[in-house]
Amino acid sequence: MTGERLDADWTSGPRQAPGEGGLAGLVRHDLRILRTYLSLGVLNLVQYRSDFVLSVVNAVITLATQVLGLSVVFGQTTDLAGWGPYDLLVLIGVHFLIGGVLGLVVRPSMEAMMEGIRLGTFDFTLVKPADSQLLASVQVVRPQALVDVLVGLGVVVFGMTRVQASLSVVDVVLSLLTLLCGLVVVYSFILALSTMAFWFVRLDNVLAIFQSLFGEAGRWPVTIFPGWLRIVLTFAVPVAFAVTVPSEALTGRLTYTSALSAAGLALLFFAASRWFWFFALRRYTGASA
Amino acid sequence: MTAITVDRLHKTYLVPEREGGLRAAVGALVRRRRREVHAVTDVGFTIEPGEVVGFLGPNGAGKTTTLKMLSGLLHPTSGTATVLGHVPWERDRRYLGQMALIMGQRNQLQWDIPVLDSYKLNQAVFRIPDADFKARVEELSELLALEELLRKPVRNLSLGERMKCEIAGSLLHAPQVLFLDEPTIGLDVAMQRRIRSFVAEYNRRTGACVMLTSHYMADVEALCRRVIVIHHGRLLFDGALEELVHRFAGDKTINVELADEHPLDPAALGPLVDGHAVERSATGFSVRVPKAETPRVAARLLAGLPVSDLVIEEPPIESVIEQVFEATSAEVDGG
Incomplete structure (x- = not known):
């Protein structure tokens, strides 16, 4: 064919190629990928306008039923294992917030990854010169979930103005840190569940199970459950724990024990899920052509 | 320096196996029987920079498995390979940043976002400087007539349009090695020709080395002077296309x-x-x-x-290849 010529510079290559620049280079690369995926996903909000309206409606209904549930409980008592009504409102807000972040990027990405393993498109994630876990975890952004994030923030702030707890700057920083720990714990848990798709190709229900656990158990303080269930919800399926600790921090009842255990648990879960990820990758065979 | 060196490469899969029917299905839940499948056996070859090599074989011959090992997706059971001086399955970012794998049957562009946004994701992943990115997108969109498509979400594109966008997206980082697995499958003749001439031009201009599998002999005839033929996972022929015809017809x-x-x-x-x-x-x-x-x-x-x-x-290449496969099947089946 005539006239087809490549004239751009095809030889210079990137100024800093993937994999160069040592640890700092790797981190910069990872951060750039994260930023690009998130910002593009959110910028594409317009593609989902009708979905967005639906998620506002959904968030309002969910919030209303949860507040209604709270009012029923507190019609009978003024104190639930040491938590007052507005303390629990803060917890509901934290629950919304964490659920929102998961729904924004983690869950849709994991769903896409499992689908990709089944269809073989996960191959493309693996041939990219970047951290495979990072790529798999941020590949799809569902901006409608921002509604939950915003509702969560609003409820947390509203609840905090009603709670008689005066938070110092240190408390606020601690709250944010425990929130981050909670997110890391839940993220690692979902990642480990989804990684099982490398062996059991059809695993869509795994995330549904997680969702109902997180949705039901996660919106109560882990301290109200009987001992054995508390242990399960802290170590085996750490959803309630992940929500409870930041809520404790935000309502001025954080103990050093729970702060440290949140940090420890976050590290443990992250390291274990990452180890499991690379263990699974070595066994990856892909879908056949 | 050679671009690709492959030496005594083997890949054996363990695949679960069961009879049809409910009884066998329940049985398989408890104890899974597995069977060894030798997908690739003792394959070796070298490819020089700038070469375009056709990789031929019937379905299930081991072509895709070989390409997947060379692109770092699969670990071989034994044997060695280096591509651009790297062991592919170590998945060094420096290697992956110079390689592209394009599969005609699979998409990597994100379904719901505009094509250009997917390209921007690739820009971040491959760390392509802005100026290069802009120049290359412009040039690729001119060559492949993508102008109208870049702003549309991928789901609104036709199969041919999508394939063009896939190919352009895979080349933004100017890869030095290209693995093309059935890049023209399902496309109409005009689009096949367009993609073919584009691959040839890319190879000519960048000196990248290309390994191509295709069931369309027109692709192979147009692009590859050299072909490697595998069948039942074994190397059958490695040499010039004319020689293949000469030897086997x-x-x-x-x-x-x-x-x-x-x-x-x-x-x-x-x-x-x-x-x-x-x-x-x-x-x-x-x-x-x-x-x-x-x-x-x-x-x-x-x-x-x-x-x-x-x-x-001379008979058409298609029928020569068919003959080659039939002959070796008979040989293998006959013991």
Whole structure:
């Protein structure tokens, strides 16, 4: 064919190629990928306008039923294992917030990854010169979930103005840190569940199970459950724990024990899920052509 | 330095196996039987920078498995390979940043976002400087006529449009090694031709080395002077395309045009062509004869008939390849 010529510079290559620049280079690369995926996903909000309206409606209904549930409980008592009504409102807000972040990027990405393993498109994630876990975890952004994030923030702030707890700057920083720990714990848990798709190709229900656990158990303080269930919800399926600790921090009842255990648990879960990820990758065979 | 070196590469899969039916299905839940499948056996070759090599074989021959090992997706069971000086399955970012894998049957562009946004994701992942990114997108979109497509979400594109966008997206980082697995599958003839000439131009301009699998021989004929043929996971042939035809084609076809309305007497024709089956056409006939006998038969035909034109043809590559596979299948099956 005539006239087809490549004239751009095809030889210079990137100024800093993937994999160069040592640890700092790797981190910069990872951060750039994260930023690009998130910002593009959110910028594409317009593609989902009708979905967005639906998620506002959904968030309002969910919030209303949860507040209604709270009012029923507190019609009978003024104190639930040491938590007052507005303390629990803060917890509901934290629950919304964490659920929102998961729904924004983690869950849709994991769903896409499992689908990709089944269809073989996960191959493309693996041939990219970047951290495979990072790529798999941020590949799809569902901006409608921002509604939950915003509702969560609003409820947390509203609840905090009603709670008689005066938070110092240190408390606020601690709250944010425990929130981050909670997110890391839940993220690692979902990642480990989804990684099982490398062996059991059809695993869509795994995330549904997680969702109902997180949705039901996660919106109560882990301290109200009987001992054995508390242990399960802290170590085996750490959803309630992940929500409870930041809520404790935000309502001025954080103990050093729970702060440290949140940090420890976050590290443990992250390291274990990452180890499991690379263990699974070595066994990856892909879908056949 | 060679671009790709492959030495005694093996890949064995363990695949679960069960009979049909409920009983076997329940049984398989408890104890899974597994069977070894030798997808690739003792394959070795080298490819120089800038070469375009056709990688041929029937379905299940081990082509995709080999490409997946070379692109770092699969660990081999044994054997070694280096591509651009890297061991592919170590998945060093420095290697992956210079390689592209394009599979005609699978998309990597994100379904719901505009094509250009997917490209921006690739820009971040491959760390492509803005100026290069802009120039390359412009150029690729000119070459492949993508102008109209870049702002549309991928789900709104036709199959051919999507493939063009896939290919452009995979080349933004100017890879030095390209693995193309059936890049033209399912596309119409014009689009196939467009993609073919584009790959040729990319190779010419960048000096990238290309390994191509395709079931369309037109792709291979247009792009590859060298072919590697594998079958049942084993290397069958590695050399020039013409040599493949020369070596494996047992027959040639003699096409004869006869002068005027010559009444062709089948009884008389039989001895002239050693009794080979003759296919009549409106103005003459054609006959397939073993290669070695071609000159003799042609001479006899010229002497014995009022021939106005006589052409000796190599068989089409498709049928040569088919013959190769059939012959080796029979060999393997027969023990």
